[in-house]
Amino acid sequence: MADELLTPAPPAVRPTPWRRLAGLPVAVRIGILYILARLVTTLFFVAAAQLAPNWSRFGRDASVGSFAAGWDAWWYWYVAGYGYPTTLPVNDAGLVSENAWAFMPLYAYAALGVGALFGSWVAGAVVVSLVAGYLSCLVLYRMLRMRGDDAMATWAVLFFACAPVAALFQIGYAESLFLLWLFLALWCVMRRRYAWLYLLIPLMGYTRPGVLAFALFLGLHGISRWITRRREPLPARHIAHIVLLGLLATAVGFSWQVIASIATGDPSAYLSTEMAWRRNWILDAPAHFVPLEGFVQAAGFWAGQWGTSQALVLALVALAVGGFAALLLFDPHVKRLGADLRLWSASYAVYLLAVFFPQSSIFRLLVPISPLWGAAAMPRSNTWRVGVLAACLVGQWWWIHTVYALAGTAIWTVP
Template identity: 30%
Template structure:
């Protein structure tokens, strides 16, 4: 039996060698609290740096966090529904239906209950969602690699250069929370719960498809292994798979009805300058428009995207996590929209950080703390200058 288990895992079983009771001692709850506490410390430092930088430039941190770029659009949807359209100077008609509805629905609900302004409600939703995201990330990584790796991965996620977005009235924090908890349900084979969370993720961002794909893959692997042959288990798996794409599908179909044809949402995205070209436009942007250099840049981008997933597979990272982060990465890098937004579009792809988290847990604690402290400081400074400059449109 002991010889057969690694073979099954090596062929894609979603259960890993680390899923034993010894990996989850009674002190695991303290590790979860530590992960969330460290996350809050990293974010507090980032906000403090932003406040200092904003004061020196005469800008308002509150406005930067909740009343510019996408956050302004979400507030408009919360206030006016999808009746708002902006006529751009170049003649394009920019429709608010480009923004998925779950975040503005939550903003409107918090506004109605608390009396907060819509921008403030958006900040509160994102703050709570970011904490839930940190907690969910810890649990997902702990599932595969233990408590210490979970804590380190949460700090890495908080300290990415564009981590300030986690504190903005944007949808990234909400989406990452839904994705992390959805993936946790996938790994624990809670198919219906995973389907519900995937559906809610699909109501938050189009990339919710990645959570649905992870669920489909996990169900397929589970069925192939022969461990889910009982009728109730099959029923729950099928139900979860039916629920998962429903959120995104319902919204896209609703937009299609408003636009007068089934693929109307693609027209909305096209008017915003968004599409999918496999990363070709991004590669040309990076190389100044040269086609020959763009081919090299595109190959380099593919290699960079492949490397963390390859390392994750070698570390026996569960296949659904690899599938999720790979799809998020492909959709972010391969989109032809505004290139400055790509770093924040990669923010939900937290499994990309797991290989580094595992490596750091195997190093001396002093070295790990030094690396994390340096990344935290760099993220705070970068986020403050970035948000008071070009920012994340």
């Protein structure tokens, strides 16, 4: 007993900052990480403003504020202030030119409402993006927590908040708000809370394009649930929900085309408007949209830019598509995310193949598959995770410097 009393107590182990952070409520912890990520992005914006050459899109007066209101943000501001044209503008060749019908209304008017409290639409847009981005991080955490431990979900959220295109969380783009509706919808599907989707699908559909990918996902989800019905019971009410929601998502996805055609009197108003942006890349772009044609056209364009053959570019596209499919099918970390997140990623990839003309905006358009960050955060060494985070930050600086500091100086500087 005397020896025990004389034995010095082991020194108290101080908790590391990470352990202290892990002990906080999830909303607080995610909020701290999100704020730190946004501070880093702001520093990147400040540096990009200082480096912007006079001949760039933003010129010598470049600032964080002008960046927030630049590129597509201008179009959302226009929608909020002037609405949509009833007569489509045309160019000298008689083809429909760029106009507001390419941009959905929900984000524009949400920013207008919030901006009334802050004195400007741009301020409202930044607030909407910031808040929606934070809430998206919370929902992403909840989704991934269903598939892994706390560390995995937290690291995945950190990757998401610091991703190469994370600047979208603080500019006048609709991606943040769309991601919030999308993540909520995916979370509801994972929890089999289908009723909420009757609200979330229209919110998605009128925030930005992409709800048709969700319609495809619901179809694949229904097939998956039917195949696995012996492992997971499939009540009749779930079948009814999945079918009705798939129809709703399809109807919402095509409704904007109907609205544009009624408002303008032109049945092809929306698709012709979308094709107008394609003519920024190829002068002989067809006047009418054809599914899957964009990748073939882009292969010819980029082959000319790179001095190679169109067949080689198409082969590279096929290789990328095959690699992504193999990742979803066979990678053990991706498989641990569950069928629903994998089916969504596949559905969205098919949607992009069908409608997208691949150019530098591809990095931004890949953001909806962000749940795959969970696979990058699966239990590995901290060295791996820190390396992924560093790569995210390097990619973010490259993206901000390219599309804001060098904005418009080359074809590859379009966000």
